[in-house]
């Protein structure tokens with residue numbers, strides 16, 4: 444399973460990358476806005492900085508909502524760096540753009556996926572990745588398993604038809620989401636730094652380490 448860092452913050456992206464396990468990054472307009480970066484040039488420069496840190500695919504999202512606009516913006520984004528993957532929303536105009544990008548060998552990530560039906564359509568249009576949003580679906584359905592159920596359905600469908608589209612599980616809120624995705628066999632999870640760090644924790648690890656160090660000190664006064 445590939446691990447992407449889901450952030451627009453360069454320090455966080457560097458910290459995550461220092462673990463040596465990061466295979467790519469995802470951003471969205473809200474994450475970029477959180478960093479206070481405004482204006483097309485500054486935003487594009489920021490994407491370039493992320494490309495310079497991370498070895499792997501970097502998703503950068505379009506703002507346009509018409510097929511023509513998405514295609515134009517997608518070309519501009521993909522010129523920033525070979526690592527850029529054009530992130531396209533799951534809307535009718537986005538689907539037409541996915542088909543265009545697929546035929547023109549431009550990598551895409553179809554975002555804001557909340558059902559297996561949407562993922563199926565994106566795969567059929569040749570999306571490189573689909574991003575099903577787990578946490579947001581759990582909140583909306585008021586069912587803590589809704590997101591993972593969707594991921595299982597998408598995995599079944601993609602396996603049935605041998606789609607090459609990769610499942611990039613997004614809107615990860617906790618380590619449990621990551622482990623459930625791994626059990627299903629998604630291709631990629633994109634995680635905030637916090638959930639990535641939580642993966643390394645267990646209370647018994649802390650208790651055990653303290654005991655080992657105390658015993659060492661007692662034996663080596």
Ligand code: E4P
Nearest residue numbers: 449469471574579613614615
């Ligand atoms: C990444 O591609 C998504 O935009 C992101 O995971 C959404 O996460 P959120 O639901 O925590 O905002």
